[in-house]
Amino acid sequence: MLIMKYLNNIKLSLVTAVFVCTGTVFTGCEDDLTISGSTDKLETVDGVYGYVRSAAGARELTPITLFGDKAGTGHLFFELTKAAEQDVTVTFKIDKDALEAYNEANNTSYEMYPVDKLSLANDGKITVKAGEKKSASMELNINAGGTIGTTYAVAVSATADGGATVSTNNQTYIYLVKPQPAYPVRGTARDVKTLCFVEVNNENILNCGEYTMAKDGTPFFDVVSIFAANINVDSKTGRAHIFCNDQVSFLLKNADQIIRPLQAKGIKVNMTILGNHDESGMSSLSKEAAEDFAKELKAYADIYGLDGFDFDDEYSNYSENPSPGFEERSSANYCRLIYECRKIMPDKLLGIYEYLLYDAPNGSVEGKSAGELVDYMCYGTYQRYAKGREENFTGLPKSKYGPYSLKINNEYNGGWSGFNQETIQNLKDAGYGLQVFYNPEPRIYSYDHYFTAVSKVLYNDEVEWTGKYYNRTDFTSIQGTKLAYESYLGEWAATSSNSLYIYIDEDNNPRWWDWSGSQKFNVRIEEKEAGKSYYIYGWGTYPEITEKYPLVAEYDAVKGYISIYPQVIHEGDAADPETWEVHWGTYAGSGANCYWRAYPQYANYAIEGSINLDGSFGLVGVGNRWGLDPYHEVDGTLVVPHMDVKYHITENYTLVKN
Template sequence: MMFLAGMFAISGAFVSCDDSDDTDGVNKLEVTPSTDISFKADGNEDVVLTVVTDADKWSVEKTDWITVKQNGNKLTVNAEANTTESERPGRITISAGNAEPVKINVLQEALEVGEIVLSVTPSDPIAFEAKGNEAVVLTVTTNAAEWTYTCPEEWMTATKEGDKLTVNAKDNTGDAHVGQIVITAEQKTVKISVTQKAASTEPDPTDKIAGSLTTADALSHTFPYKEPQAVKKTLTFELEKAAEAETRVKINFDEAYVAEFNYLNGTKHVAFPKASVAMSNNNIVTIAAGATSATIEVTLSPSAELNTKDTYMVPLQAVAESDNVTVKTDAARVNFIVKQQGSKTVRNFLYFEVNDTNPLNALEYVLADGQLFFDAVVLFSGNIHWDTQSGKPYMHYNDNVTALLKDKDLYIQPLRDRGIKVLMGVLGDHDGSGPANLTEKGAEVFAEHIAEMCVEYGLDGICMDDEYSEYYKAPTNEYFTGSSTSLKQATYFLERANYYMKKDVPWETMTAVFYWGVYGSGMPAINGRQPAEFVDMVNANYGGSASPVAGGDKSMCSFMSVECNLGGGWVSEDSARQAKEAGYGWCMWFALDPVLGREPWSKLSAAAKGLYDQELMPRTGYYKKTGAGRYDPTRYEE
């Protein structure tokens, strides 16, 4: 698409730093992705660009209705609501030193007749200090005749004038505040999270030594159904430097923080029973004079109060007990996540063909004791692509996957709230990119991108599928090895993806692999780790059983892969019971769809009887897919 000078207004430059540029030679500038951006008239998801340059600064020029936000080397792009019945073109221009600027065209759709739009800028969460705050001005864009707002009036102030809403927090003399500003125009609503720090109980003397609470242990734990045992976790409190005197820090069970965590992260965790948490040394970490750290042991015990539906949180907070220490605000907490396993020792793994099917249908398959039949769902599928300008790998989503991610609270979170893991399928797409030809640098970049995807869309991990990559089309650069492929390269990516998901995603994640292409049980060790340390589940082609990778056993394997549409694979009550007794941990199902009649009830029922000695209850409802990129969150009765 061509744009002529003067077609749109350009706002001022947006600069990342103030150092002078290096003018020796030509600077490098890469932006990923750098393809054209299309926005709807309203209700758009952020588009995140990655900017890589060797210049000392980079800047952005943009059309006035485009919004941008910088965080390190990330540029988040969105659009204000279009209140006109004409589409509007725009452009983002990213400059760095003397490099050739990168120009990205942006096109926003016209307002549909009768459509109400609403956007608020900025719409990021607002964090106020305890006192002395500056007001925040929000700009409301809508074509509605009137808009209204609500906010926590007991600790906030708000003034509406024209299209502006000016908000601030009153000085806080008590506990921390959590709330939201809700702006409404007819049926449209925008919610902005607001927090305020608690009042400081005393000044923070500069001679105090700062410290952090950490743990090297896994943050998640699942109590088994049979003979659950207490689990021990170790917390470490570490000072920035040694203290001359003994230092004491108390570890509190901060039950009130669970509600704040849920609000800020969109979760529905329940506080773990406090009576089932025990800490050594009367909850006190004591650091000897001259030392920099000490540990405390936390014991989490099974409890009859736990159920299989809820996810529990153990909210631990470090609080200074002696006068010579202060606890860093951003390193004061460790939160353990706990689940109670149900009676199911073999779980069901379901690929949804989301081009055809609404994934909410997984909720309709229930065992006689109330447990859900399906334990993990794959959105099949997102795709690995490579950016033709930067050469980097990234995730691409078709219209159907995009719709599910955009409305994650409607189509993804309800599954997670019921204990179903939701994974993104990662599939080749005929463009030459795939897991088997990633260089170590390419694997690192793509793995970090995968972790960001999980955080952004509330996903529980990935399911890798080395199909359709057509490696003969592949580029040869610092991210890809061209048509040269290997199982080692594909396995290296899995190890890196596991690393970044465990590091960056604040909930338990999962890595599953379909044995196809280069992937199989012969995966090598990577970075000193056996494959079973970074692969959680494997499944084979229809009609087959998977074998474990090195370091694993049958509990990570699917004993059968069932194709629900074309009829591949078979499960009987006897075969399911034999698989359970043999130690298999999974059964794989593909392309289930009750609306389209892809529902092999005899196999599903046989699996329920053989695996769980239970009936699969008759399905009483279903969810529709209503068209390309459209789903309906309404449950319909049979």
């Protein structure tokens, strides 16, 4: 019976790997691989067992996506449980019978991919060399020819020339290959492209697809880079290999739900390779090691459908006495790696992140300069404009350099800190070809106002946000709140991050203290001048004053922010001769002389903030123990209405709609 041929234990190893095309994704980096059944136990019994595995740590049911008329490639290798005593020749074969056996065993009905579109490199022959446990990678070439949306399967069997037994638990491997439409192409080519590095330990790259150009609906971002997988020394082999942490592995396992939607919008998705505290790194690989590492990168690109790689030569611990396969750090070694990558991945993007000059490829290899080999390079010191820096790199034109990288996380106030629109204009006018963004936090900030400030200069267009965002592991979006003038109107419950109060100590002396923590109060925000300003009623420690005489807040239409500055809220008149002014204040005095002192010299400092995606918004003050309060003048001194309050409300504020 056919199925028995593939399910019984087989001496001299008939090994079956089945590659199935469908839409589900289960992938992972090599360290995250799970083999069906236990291969460790096989090492404790007599004999040598062999089995087929996928490169790039791909699990069963991993899809290989074909885009339009582009071909796809699977990468297989043969691994033994013990080192081979002699060369073992393995022959892979495209095998329809193996697919039928898989369908019968698993109650599936996968259709064979057109056989005339399939081929194996080197006629399917590969060798496990004596003294080693695994073969080199074998490429399964899958040419375009299937129907988009149809599920196919390709079964590949392998035979070895002796000495290996295969457990029934390890006979079947499933690749999922899914024909997809070709990438959409931007109608008008951009002189300056946009690249965004996303810290996937915290954020979801799907958020980058929610920002589009107002005129034609195309994506704001050209390239999104998964930050980051690592280059590390494999403790078993001593060679450099790719390591993926749990967050990167999750993304690759779910490429259909996370990577493909961006590509379907026309956004290219790269993966960044980052050093990781051992002697392996982009600048230390020997020629042979560079060739080997480039092949592994290609396997990741082919299997997970990546559009390329960005390289960041940080955090490697380069050795002055390198181990075999490694050399002393040099830009020439780095250039060699990029050369090897370009040689076997001519259609993939290769980008460089540098900030020290020597942490980048330089010079030439085989007549190809570093500038010719890379697609782009960017300066990695944030919010600094490095005009002319590209001249340090051999053959690198301005059109391939990004001299002004913008960090857009909370550390830089969503990117506004240090941002200069004139620098964007200078970058464009000077002929640079790349604008880089790093570390967006789209669950904190909606970036449509910020990206518009950039795109008005680069593209004479605005950026729109769909209003949707994703948590790190989400496949479906959450509806957020857009930054708009109208978003701030209404009644709000405000909570301060701190407050101060006067307590009586054991010696019956009044003293200031701030252990009371946050306090709550209610405010009402109404329109003053549409699109420009608001009235805020009931603010802070003295609502009996601010409810009667509201503060005026300004709306910044560029940033989408709201700001409250010190101000006069009431000029004395017949009805109320007192003039009330709002100033920054903090605690002062001691004992019976405790008071809340005004600092009118800080009139240029504001409470500022913006709407959060969940509809709340935060306001940030000038610092701990400082608050905005109403004062009036008594005998030439600014004083608060009275000191008969329990708490003086200070610092920062979170507001939630009532």
